[in-house]
Amino acid sequence: MSALQTREVLIPNIGDAEDVEVIELCVRPGDAVSVDGALIVIESDKASMEVPSPCAGTVRELNVALGDLVNTGRLIAVLDVEGDAAEAAPPTPPAAPAQGVADAPTTAQTPPAAPRPPPSAPATSEASPDAEPPPKAKVYAGPATRRLARELGVDLERVRGSGGAGRIVKDDVKAFVKAAMSAAKDGAGGGIPALPVVDFSRFGPTEEVPLPRVGVRGARNLHRSWLNVVHVTQHDEADVTDLDGFRKSLAAEAEARGVKLTLLPFILKACADNLRAFPRLNASLNAAVDGLILKRHWHIGFAVDTDAGLIVPVIRDVDKKGVWALAEEIAELSELARGGALRPAQLQGGTFTVSSLGRVGGTGFTPIVNAPEVAILGVGRLATKPVWDGAAFQPRAMLPLSLSYDHRAINGVEGGNFVMALCRLLGDIRRLAL
Ligand code: CAO
Numbered sequence: 001m002s003a004l005q006t007r008e009v010l011i012p013n014i015g016d017a018e019d020v021e022v023i024e025l026c027v028r029p030g031d032a033v034s035v036d037g038a039l040i041v042i043e044s045d046k047a048s049m050e051v052p053s054p055c056a057g058t059v060r061e062l063n064v065a066l067g068d069l070v071n072t073g074r075l076i077a078v079l080d081v082e083g084d085a086a087e088a089a090p091p092t093p094p095a096a097p098a099q100g101v102a103d104a105p106t107t108a109q110t111p112p113a114a115p116r117p118p119p120s121a122p123a124t125s126e127a128s129p130d131a132e133p134p135p136k137a138k139v140y141a142g143p144a145t146r147r148l149a150r151e152l153g154v155d156l157e158r159v160r161g162s163g164g165a166g167r168i169v170k171d172d173v174k175a176f177v178k179a180a181m182s183a184a185k186d187g188a189g190g191g192i193p194a195l196p197v198v199d200f201s202r203f204g205p206t207e208e209v210p211l212p213r214v215g216v217r218g219a220r221n222l223h224r225s226w227l228n229v230v231h232v233t234q235h236d237e238a239d240v241t242d243l244d245g246f247r248k249s250l251a252a253e254a255e256a257r258g259v260k261l262t263l264l265p266f267i268l269k270a271c272a273d274n275l276r277a278f279p280r281l282n283a284s285l286n287a288a289v290d291g292l293i294l295k296r297h298w299h300i301g302f303a304v305d306t307d308a309g310l311i312v313p314v315i316r317d318v319d320k321k322g323v324w325a326l327a328e329e330i331a332e333l334s335e336l337a338r339g340g341a342l343r344p345a346q347l348q349g350g351t352f353t354v355s356s357l358g359r360v361g362g363t364g365f366t367p368i369v370n371a372p373e374v375a376i377l378g379v380g381r382l383a384t385k386p387v388w389d390g391a392a393f394q395p396r397a398m399l400p401l402s403l404s405y406d407h408r409a410i411n412g413v414e415g416g417n418f419v420m421a422l423c424r425l426l427g428d429i430r431r432l433a434l
Contacts (some may be wrong), residue, residue, distance in 0.1 A: 007081045008059060009039060009053065011074040017044040019069035024140055026050070027077070028169055031059045037164070038142060039077055040064060050142050058080035141168040149173050179260040192227070214308030225371040230407040233366045233378075234415045238423040239396040240382065244397045246429070257324065263399070264302065264356055265326035267379060270425040272298040272318040273432055275352055278418045282351045285409050287345060292374075292409055301350035302330065304337040311337040312370060314350040358382065362399045374409040377417075378402035397425065 014020060024041035027033055038050040039059075050177040057079035064076055102227045139156040140163070147168050149156050159176045161168035211219070242261065247261055254261040261423070275298055283292045298319040301312040313333035315326065336342045353370040356379040367378035380400030386393035401422065405415045425431050 003083050004080050005083050007055060007057065007078060007079045008075055009051075009077045009257065011042070011051065011070050011072055011076060013072050013255050014042070014044070014049075018071055020044045020071070022068045023068055025062065025063065025064070025066060026140055027059045027165060029059050029062055030133050031165060033057060033059060033079065038167070041142065042070060049405070051076060053077075053079065055079070056312050123128065128275050139168060140166055143169050145173060152177050212308040214306070214311060218309050218311075221370075222368050225368050229369045229371050229374075231366070231369060231404055232407045232412065232415060233404045234412075234419050235364045235400065235402050236419045236423055237385075237400055238398050238426040239387065240399045240426050241397040243426055243429050244382065254327075259324060259327045260331060261323075261327050262330075263358065263379075263382065264330055264354070265323045265430060267354060267356070267377070268300050268302065268315065268318050268326050268330075269321075269323055269432060270422060271300060271352060271354060271377060273424045274418060274425060276319065277421060278414065280410055280414060281375040281405065281418055283374055283409065285374065285406070289408060295351045297349075298299060299349045299351050301353040301373075302333075303353065303355035304334045306338045306340075307341060311342065311347070312350065312353060313342055313346050314348065316349065353378070354379065356397075362400070364402045367404045368401060369404050369406055371406070375403060375405040375415075377422075378404065 011020075020042045021044075022040055023043045026038040026040060033039065033053040034056045035054070036052040037056075039053050039062075040051050042306060043049060046165040058081075059077055060080045061078040062076070063078070064074070070076075073231045076424060082304065140161055141156055141157075145168055147154065148154075149159070149168075152173065154167055154173050154176055156173075159168050159172050160166070162172050163169045168262055175427075243266055244263065247263065247266065252259055280292060282298060283294045285291070297317065299314050299316045300318045301314040304311050304313060313336070315321070315329050315333065317325065321329070333342065333346060336346070350373060352373055353367075353376040355367045355376060357365060358379050358381050362384075364380050365378050367376045369376050378401070380402065382397050382399045384395050387396040387398070387400045401419060401423075403415055403419045405418075
């Protein structure tokens with residue numbers, strides 16, 4: 001039996017790369033390492049690579065820390081090795097240069113790797129997509145595993161490693177994906193707990209009435225939006241005293257045109273104008289939820305209350321239409337909606353929605369975003385209120401506005417600014433001509 005010797009391991013030749021960051025420590029002092037077992041992972045701006053152990057042994061010292069910037073020849077670790085192993089292994093090998101294809105498997109220039117030591121971390125089967133991941137300073141995973149995780153969209157922080165020192169290997173990533181897929185299939189994990197089924201007749205007389213077909217479909221869409229969209233609602237009031245006065249002054253002309261001129265066409269027009277100034281509210285999130293698709297068209301849907309349920313016809317190119325034309329189209333589409341005669345194309349392509357409960361009443365409500373749109377405006381009932389003008393209270397016609405938006409796409413300041421700007425436009429619609 002040969003004597004125990006110490007062996008220094010240095011950063012191998014990493015070509016032109018300088019000040020390369022240590023992004024993972026794969027071992028700790030006291031850990032057993034095999035030939036080619038990863039000691040640390042370093043990452044240049046072009047690639048990451050494992051630095052393997054040149055021989056089997058036990059880590060006596062680890063001489064680098066996470067975040068250290070290292071260069072060729074820097075001492076990484078001191079190993080205790082059996083005399084034979086120390087002699088058998090060549091000096092610290094020149095390793096593959098750090099440049100090149102990211103995550104390429106490490107090139108072993110030492111004798112073939114010994115079997116990996118038995119896992120010291122919890123087995124992969126215990127990992128679950130819903131389980132709280134153990135707190136980790138840094139994820140232990142090699143470049144190829146990282147690449148696989150990136151390709152599959154797996155967050156490595158949520159994966160339990162089955163390798164030495166909790167190191168994540170490719171099989172752990174695959175097992176994680178498998179568990180996530182079967183949880184999704186079973187409706188578990190991401191699902192919500194079902195409500196209890198209660199026999200209400202135990203408490204008194206009841207009657208069950210069917211929901212209209214449109215209502216059932218609408219309910220599903222609303223539920224989907226509610227579950228997917230991160231809702232925030234911003235409330236404000238627009239001073240529409242002048243606008244409402246102007247609208248009323250057009251009553252005779254409206255009658256002559258055979259058009260009912262309510263506040264709604266003005267609101268749609270102002271929204272289209274405002275959406276041009278705030279393009280992120282006239283958008284949809286992309287499928288990966290890491291980008292926003294800005295729409296350079298302004299098709300606005302408006303909610304219509306029908307006997308069959310809520311229907312949202314869409315007026316195309318609101319930005320290009322005048323208030324009279326919008327009033328006519330609102331009347332026409334509402335009639336078609338109430339008669340169940342809308343064509344599919346008249347229900348599609350909306351970029352923003354307005355839901356007006358003005359004729360019903362209310363000082364504000366929380367409209368549900370008509371996803372995949374990212375914002376919806378709720379309109380309440382206009383009321384005359386005393387407003388302080390700096391010297392006295394004045395009776396002003398105030399219109400409650402409630403903007404719900406998807407907080408994944410729009411931040412609070414943006415949402416607030418949108419509503420404030422809309423209030424300014426409705427407060428002085430001459431601005432629409434600017
Ligand atoms: N404040 C005060 N009065 C209002 C008002 C407001 N914000 N909005 C409308 N009104 C008045 C109108 O001026 C009209 O008054 P007159 O009868 O004296 O002329 C009356 O209320 C009825 O208006 P309307 O509803 O016929 O017309 P509209 O253009 O405002 O709305 C439509 C059209 C189709 C949107 C509406 O009829 C409708 O269906 N609204 C319900 C939408 C809905 O259900 N939203 C909730 C969805 S849940 O998110």
